[in-house]
Amino acid sequence: MIRYDALDALPVRGALPGLHDALEGEGSVVLVAPPGTGKTTLVPLALAGLLDDGRPVRRVVVAEPRRIAARAAARRMAWLLGEKVGESVGYTVRGERVVGRHARVEVVTTGVLLQRLQRDQELAGVDVVVLDECHERHLDADTVAAFLLDVRAALRPELRLVAASATTDAEGWARLLGDAPVIEAQGVSHPVEVVWAPPVRPVRPPHGMRVDPALLTHVASLVRRALAEREGDVLCFLPGVGEIARVAGQLGDLGPVQVLQVHGRAPAAVQDAVLSPGTGRRVVLATAVAESSLTVPGVRVVVDSGLAREPRVDHARGLSALTTVRASQAAGRQRAGRAGREAPGAVYRCWTEAEDARLVRFPAPEIKVADLTAFALQAACWGDPDATGLALLDLPPGGAMAAARAVLSAIGAVDSAGRATERGVRMSRLGLHPRLARALLDATPAIGANRAAEVVALLSEEPPREYGDDLAAAWRTARRGGDAYATRWRTEARRLRTASAPTPTGQSHAQPPAQDRLPGEPSAEALGGDGLAAGDVAVTGAGEVGGAGTVGESRPARDGRPVGGAGTVGETPPARQGGPVGGAGPRVGGSAGAGDDQVVGLVAALAFPERVARAQGGSYLMVNGTRADVGDGSALRGAPWLAVAVADRPVGAGHARVRLGAVVDEDTARRASAPLHAEGDEVRWADGDVVARRVERLGAVELAVRPVKDGGSGLVRDALLDGLREDGLGLLRWSPDAEVLRRRLAFLHLHLGTPWPDVSDDALHARVDEWLEPELGRARRRADLARIDAGQALTRLLPWATGDATRLDELAPERIEVPSGSRIRIDYGDPGQPVLAVKLQEMFGLHESPAVAGVPVLVHLLSPAGRPAAVTADLASFWRDGYKAVRAELRGRYPKHPWPEDPATAEPTRHTNARLRR
Template identity: 80%
Template sequence: MIRTEALARLPVRSAVPALRDALEGHGSAVLCAPPGTGKTTLVPLELAALLESGTDADADAARPGRRVVVAEPRRIAARAAARRMAWLLGEKVGERVGYTVRGERVVGRHTRVEVVTTGVLLQRLQRDQELAGVDVVVLDECHERHLDADTVAAFLWDVRAALRPELRLVAASATTDAQGWARLLGGAPVIASEDASHPVEVVWTPPARPVRPPHGMRVDPALLTHVASVVRRALAEREGDVLCFLPGVGEIARVFGQLGDTAGVEVLQVHGRAPAAVQDAVLSPGARRRVVLATSVAESSLTVPGVRVVVDSGLAREPRVDHARGLSALTTVRASQAAGRQRAGRAGREAPGTVYRCWAEAEDARLPRFPAPEIKVADLTAFALQTACWGDPEASGLALLDPPPGGAMAAARAVLRSIEAVDSSGRATERGARMARLGLHPRLARALLDAAPAVGPARAAEVVALLSEEPPREYGDDLAAVWRTARRGGDAYAARWRAEARRLGAAAAPAASARIAEPTAGPGADVRTAHTPDARATSAPDSPVDDHHAVGLVAALAFPERVARAGGGSYLMVSGTRAELGDGTGLRGAPWLAVAVADRPVGAGHARVRLGARIDEETARRAAGTLYGEGEEVRWADGDVVARRVERLGAVELTVRPLRDADAGLVRDALLDGLREEGLGLLRWSRDAEVLRQRLGFLRHHLGAPWPEVSDDALHARVDEWLEPELSRARRRADLGRIDAGQALGRLLPWASGDAARIDELAPERIEVPSGSRIRIDYADPERPVLAVKLQEMFGLQESPAVAGVPVLVHLLSPAGRPAAVTADLASFWRDGYRGVRAELRGRYPKHPWPEDPATAEPTRHTNARLRR
């Protein structure tokens, strides 16, 4: 029997007529309904016409009606929504309301409303683009901006535009960019529902002492201790159940441990990995007061009855990827303002409530307004395969709120090409289409298909199932040991693992008839070549491939760029990233590893292996065959030319042999690298060579062309013009030191124009001063050359000397050779500055002439006694 009283209390009911009109008129609509209004449970029932009086399952089966598919971002939300709608109809799940999530399908022949995850709907669209038999699709919780949800919305809009204009689309959310979604759906009407929430008081409870900000997956334990204390405070100060938001499973477990056996309170842990029984218990009223520790899964879609208090840690987990290192994972971030509003709203779903926020009020305005769209920050390999299978490899024709970043798409397509999921034009291959249908990340799909012939489909499926959902930390970091633990485990993870392994085993069975090629050291090793099976390439249960080899091969095929070899106390991945093992690991001593999961701890220079498998070099070569290369390497290293023949897997050197007769061109390039790295000082620079370079620099600065630029960069750019043929004859560092830089530099003089002959005229190395001495000019500063000369030798000179029209800066020296004055205007100095110098120095140097009028005095390099003789 339909529960009419419960339905009547849902405020979204008033928006249903306008929603129906929008769907009839435009065909699509954006429904904005705050949490608790019934958008997830009442609207699908109304659109399927299941709430009309007098209808039941038997009567409904006898007449036509709309079939509605509701897409939820999470499995727990899909199950909860289906159960709630079935309860409202007074039925069991699987009658007129059912659900489908990965590995679980509960529907019947009378099902009219089916709740699915966005991932399931994505797979369904790839199999049947028309969605035959579906009349309305409701995309729930659009504001979360999950990548699958954005992709499904784009595909559905394509379907409606090209194949099924009668298909109705509803984008539903509590808080979202309504106008953006309306534009995306072709100007769809926006329907708003009234808010059913109650007032929520905000209590700011920052830690007493500063805590370290989150980094990677790490959260400061001091913050978690503070969150636990705030939960205890909330229990003491407020009535009702407490819902506490934490970023992940590990943080939930830590706070759970700190709360201990709180008197009279039941503490529950809710996350995507929680057992179904726990999830069901959370969504039902409790017999005693409860504290529910939850991830962001409880932000929306789920109503936890009895909650009057929310404790918000202020943290969330978002996907990130480092394309350069090939490491992708969730990372801890500050939750957005929108997430904070969603979380606080949980406290006001049924009655007035309170939210305790574990940060200062002043910090709130600095938080991001919305969470980052997953398409902007996540690994796009799976997305790129989906769009390639859809027929739009560039995703340029898809209706997306945010376009995918070009760099991330390029990296994704490179991965897809390496596993032959797409061809050179980016179109999906038959193999790629099969990968897409597996419901796995393409890397894992590749591992499943390519390992099944060697280790058997069942074992390949079991290992891939381990990699598709990271095992609990207490299982350890040795993937083979983790596999054994899961096989005998009785926890919720082991149960989910077994179900997923069964699903994947059935999908992998056809691949077991193919053969993995023999290990090869050559480039382009193909792990899928079909030939007569050998002793190790069989799917039989008694395959001689042992478990260690099987688990290592699967992991290496999934992450070939993370194949790593031991050396120097750590492991070097073929991608070039170094990784270290954790304390107490069971992987210590392995010569090779297939790294399945890695992260970078705070302040660490290297990545850390969190999950890996032992492999041998044969498996490494097999899995990472496309990264194999061999050839001559000639480079500048450790201060000299190093020439060798190298066989390598990416950054990992397999064999190295000295190269006796290296290619002259490669040697020359290495020497040039050395000159760039260590400077032109590697050449032999005599005093005359240095002076020539300075003179040329002066002429270039003041006269320009045809005088050459002689900076390091300019000389490197014109090395062919001035350093040949000496450079072509050099083979090592010592040979560079024998090259006369001055002689080589002379080749850059403007000989063709004839200006080279004027260098001594325009920038003479020395000039004659009034005493008859020839004094060297210092051109170290190209702006102003310097002439350092004894003061007495310049008597009688009225104007400062000039070179190339530029007055030199005269350093007038005392008889002891120390600067007495500096001037660029001798006439002014004789008139105004000389008297002071004369008064200071003539008593100190009485043997030298200090005439009253230096402008008319006789210049000399001698003393008074010498002058009298």
């Protein structure tokens, strides 16, 4: 029996008339409703016509970003109808399906819906799709929205779309949905008191997956404070599973207060307990899964650590992982709202009010920061390899898409034009990241379907830290374990074993019983991918993604015409030299008889061939050039070769850290990373000279090296140029005259410009062909460079063609004649103003300072001993104002030299008074 009292209490009910009108008119709408108003539960029931209000019967699909939210929403809606889950309301998540033949509302994860769209672009039998919590901007959700808009534009204009969220960019979503109307529901707002409670002492900011233990200690103390100061249950937000465990450990025994931990890895029983009213006070430690989609009854207090997890790609190290960031303002509002859903409450925030104003408004869209390999495969299977035709709020970064396409090409998922191959379509249907899909398909013939599925399942959801960093040991622990992770692992392994079984193109890998499928429903929906939030499960690689497309299907275009195919049957691109991932078809000795280390090593190496690593100098060098360390006491330490499945970079460390890896032998490394294999002569500048070697390598890892007598002339020349760049042009022979010539040319280039050449290091490197040939072409080693006369070579850059070269001595002479008749060298060391250092007596009678190329020379007037007595660029001014002081100081010290009272009219001389008298 329908619980009308509970339904009538939901504030979103007042927005239903406008919602119905918008869908009947424009066919799409943006619904903005605060938390707790019923947008996730009441709206789908109303749209499906299940409330006995005379509305037409429709089939509604609700897409949630997380599995836990999908299950909870379905159970809540079934409760409101007075039914069991699976009757009028069911749910489908990866590996689990509870949907009866008469169900009219189905709650799915966005990953499952993505798979379904790839199999059946028309979504036969579906009338309305609700995209819930669209503000979280998960990549699967953005992709689903783009695909649905394509379907509406070309195949099913009658398909209705609702974008629903508590806090979102309503205007942006409205534009994306074709200027759709925005319907806002007013919630029953209970006041929430904000308590600013930063740590007493500063804490280190988060870095990678690391959170300062001092902050976690502070969070635990705040939970105790909240229990003492407030009534009701306490909901505490933390970034990840590890932080939840540490805070739970610090809370210890709270007596009658029950401590629950809720996250994507939590057992279903724990999740159900959290979402049900408790019999006593509770403390719920949760990740972001409790931010929006879930209502935790009894909560009156929220303790917010202010941290969240988001995916990031470390391009410099070739690592994809989750990272800890400051939560956005929107997330803070969502979290605080949990305290006021049922009654007035309070939120304790672990930061200051001033800091709050500086937080970003919304979380970063995944499409901007995550690995896009899975997204690129989805787009290719949809028929839009570049994703340029997809309606997206944010465009994917070009560099990330190029990197993703390179991976897909190397594993045979797309052809040279970026179209999905038959192999790529099959990969996309496995509900795995393409790397893991490649490993599953290519390892199965070598080690068997069971073991391949088990190891890939182990990689698809990173094992708990207590399982250790040795993948083989973690596999054995999961096989004998009875914990929640082992249970999920066994379920996923069974799913993968079934999903990877060869089937005819276009058919499903598993068929639900006919009586459990709705009319017109595509098959194998329960085998779809399951998109996960950053705080839910850390997925190796970049997250789980479903999706596929029947080979040869066309993607609908916005003008109603088909665009492109999904791929050519049987077309698999060859492995490319230097590609990012390896080829297929490896064999492990004895295949079925291979040991655990061999099996997990093969699978990990196939999934992450660029992370195959060789021991070198106390650390491991991956083939992608990244160095990594293993922990003290690790079983991996000392192995000659590793396949690194999970790695991160600790704070202040120059190397990555292996968090999960497997021991492999060199043969497996070579096979898995075959496209990165290269062999040939390498000539380079090393240790101050040219080194010629024949090198066999896997990417950055050198397998074998032997010296060769001589490399090719072109390679030697390039190595010498590298040496000149690294060690400088001083490797050439610079005589004093050559140095002077270079300075003169630099002076002329600065003051006169063209045609006088730039002779800076960068400019000379850029024009090396013009001035160092043929000497450079004849050189073979450093000693040959030292014999090249740099001055003679520089003369090739003089402007001979214009005739200006003959004016070099006129414009920038080496020496100039002074009044005494001496020819004094000009110092062009400072090209801004040349210097003339001359004895004071030799300049008597000269009223104006000399100039070269129109630039006055800075005159250093020297004492008879050759020491500077005065510096001037204006001789007339010096004779008039400065000479008297110099004369008074030096006349007594050098009485044998002339010191006339009027130097402007005196005779210049380079001799003493005695010499003058003779």
